[in-house]
Amino acid sequence: MKSEMEYLTIALPKGKLFGLSARLLEKIGYTAEGLSDKSRKLIISNEEKKIRFIVSKTADVPTYVEYGAADIGVIGKDVLLETEKDVYELLDMGFGKCHLMMAVPKAEKRAKLMDYNHTRVATKFPHIAEKFFRQQGMQMEYIKLNGSIELGPIVGLSESIVDIVETGTTLRENDLEEIVSIQEATARLIANRVSFKLKFDRIHSLVEDLRKVLEAEAAQ
Amino acid sequence: MEKDRSLLKIPYGTRDFLPAEAAGKRVVETRLAELFAQWGYEEVVTPSIEYLDTLSLGGNRGIGNHLFKLFDKENKTVALRHEMTTPIARLVSTRLQDSPLPLKLSYISSVFRYEQAQAGRQCEFYQAGVELMGPGSPATDAEVVALAVSGLLRSGLTEFTVCLGQVEFLNGILNQYRLSEQEQADLKAAMERRNLVELNQLVEQLQLPENAKQVLKKLPLLNGGEELLKSAYDIALNEQSRRALDNLAEIYRLLKAYKVEQYVRFDLGIIRDFSYYTGMVFEVYAPGLGYPLCGGGRYDHLLADFGTACPATGFALGIERILLAIERQKLPMHSLPRDVYxxxxxxxxxxxxxxxAQLREQGKSVELAVNSQTETAAKESQQQKNYAAFVYIS
Structure with missing residues (x-):
């Protein structure tokens, strides 16, 4: 256990957030030889600085952190909201900007949001979608899909979709139109609730260093 | 006919303790029961079910969703207790109200809460704890913190940290900037959700000078040793927070007398999940476990909700969490003695x-063979069952 306390374990998601997170962490001295999301090694260590990286599937990062298998992690706010894990949300890292929205086929657009009550919605984010529609006083049928959400209305699986959008290109290409924005999302630094207390000094200085780098970059 | 497989399952969030696990639980519970008695705490037992209204009184409003509820014969809603502090507060206010103070009570019980189940976080779980009703002095707070530390040490753990805070410190800071009730509730809710990003966003929206904003943003980060307490006076520009810091300093002085200060850190932004806390609060964390082992604090108004105003303080230790921490820290596992076959x-x-009979009389644990055996077969049984000694009657 003593050795466990010496190490700081960081969970990073594969995919687009990986490179941005790794680059930012490197700037404050948190890196390891061979750190890449293409690596076949799942744990990459820096013995000298007592850092370990876990590279995992995006949706699993909050799980690693909640259970304490990783002390901290980087994850999109969208995934964080969807999984509702009990973790510290320490820092808005600014990158990975996207927003969650509801879109419908342009040709069949209805007048009001309420006109979609009791219809089917295809989404990768059923929890967030349910919470949103509940706040609007709407009941929907949620169809959980794991990818190519835009396909839902095209093949008649659903009347609408709830999904994340970065540029809107995919929506346009599929003749879909955003009708309501649900949530803005960026990458967040999260921490296990016990690690944050037991390794407070180390995690706190990491957060402060990251904040400085982010502020300097924002100022440029 | 095919067997109904669903009969073989147990309900969500519950677990069986097999002999080795039950032995570990029993050892820890026995040691804690002895320890509580040594410190002058008397054990009480309350019913597993209480009226829903009892459990959701005062600071407990909002707990409803986490309770296992059922109906009694008169169709009143009853619920399985979700912790022991409220039932004991009820017991003290209604049954022991004339007893001389201080009252020192202890319990070892199962409690029930709807949780997303994971190891060490079941819907039915076991707690050992104490409640001290009497003067609202730092001495009583120091005693319960010291007893919690002793309890963890006695359970076999060596590596853990107590984070000590004071809810009045936080309240004082929020009051000093004349924040509205709604603003205070929002900031607290963000801290309770451990969402510092949201806290920062909320603070930025407030009409406050920059230095005040910095203080508010820092609240969850006030974590450190004795020096932190001293530096906290610089941001506590109000009587309420300063009194809270004085209170913590006095508790810490007494914890030194108990010789447990090496386990203690200050965490002034600590927020406990139950809103009935009114003064000192603490949580205990151990490496290898993703959630606290123990939590407690002062709750001076809960008894008044039941009609007998009396300051009180206490803690609850999670038995399964202690066992899990022992296992994860690779410490020797507890077992019951197996002396003679x-x-x-x-x-x-x-x-x-x-x-x-003679050996049992001497205090040994003895397993008697259930039928006659050859000496070789008996020896085999002894080894198989892990008994230290062997006696063969021929």
Whole structure:
């Protein structure tokens, strides 16, 4: 256990957030030889600085952190909201900007949001979608899909979709139109609730260093 | 007919304790029961079910969703207790209201809460704890913190940290900037959700000078040793927070007398999940476990909700969490002693029964063979069952 306390374990998601997170962490001295999301090694260590990286599937990062298998992690706010894990949300890292929205086929657009009550919605984010529609006083049928959400209305699986959008290109290409924005999302630094207390000094200085780098970059 | 497989399952969030696990639980519970008694705490037992209204009184409003509820014969809603502090507060206010103070009570019980189940976080779980009703002095707070530390040490743990805070410190800071009730509630809710990003966003929206904003953003980060307490006076520009810091300093002075200060850190932004806390609060964390082992604090108004105003303080230790921390930290696992295996040859039953009785009389744990065996077979049984000694009656 003593050795466990010496190490700081960081969970990073594969995919687009990986490179941005790794680059930012490197700037404050948190890196390891061979750190890449293409690596076949799942744990990459820096013995000298007592850092370990876990590279995992995006949706699993909050799980690693909640259970304490990783002390901290980087994850999109969208995934964080969807999984509702009990973790510290320490820092808005600014990158990975996207927003969650509801879109419908342009040709069949209805007048009001309420006109979609009791219809089917295809989404990768059923929890967030349910919470949103509940706040609007709407009941929907949620169809959980794991990818190519835009396909839902095209093949008649659903009347609408709830999904994340970065540029809107995919929506346009599929003749879909955003009708309501649900949530803005960026990458967040999260921490296990016990690690944050037991390794407070180390995690706190990491957060402060990251904040400085982010502020300097924002100022440029 | 095919067997109904669903009969073989147990309900969500519950677990069985197999012999080795049950032994570990029993050892920890026995040690804690002894320790509480040594400190002058008397054990009480309350019903597993209480009226829903009792459990959701005062600071407990909002707990409803986490309770296991059922109806009694008169169709009143009853619920399985979700913690022991409220039932004991009810007990003290209604049954022990005339007893001389201070009252020092302890319990070892199962409690029930709807949780997303994971190891060490079941819907039914076991807690050992104490409640001290009497003067609202730092001495009583220091006593319960010291007892919690002793309890963890006695349970076999060596590596853990107590984070000590004071809810009045936080309240004082929020008051000093004249924040509205709604603003205070929002900031607290963000901290309770451990969402510092949201806290920062909320603070930025407030009409406050920059230095005040910095103080508010820093609240969850006030974590450190004795020096933190001293530096906290610089941001506590109000009587309420300063009194809270004085209170913590006095508790810490007494914890030094108990010689447990090496386990203690200050965490002034600590927020406990139950809103009935009114003063000192603490949580205990151990490496290898993703959630606290123990939590507690002062709750001066809860008894008044039941009609007998009396300051009180206490804590609850999670038994399964202690066992899990022992396992994860690779410390020796607890087991019950297995002293002697008594085997016997055919026709020697009576002598064997007498021998076993004699050894048990001496305080040994003895397993008597259920039928006659050869000496070799008996020896095998002894080894298989892990008994330290072997007696064979021939």
């Amino acid at each position: 008594v085997g016997y040859a055919a026709g020697k039953e009576t002598e064997a029964i007498e021998k076993a």
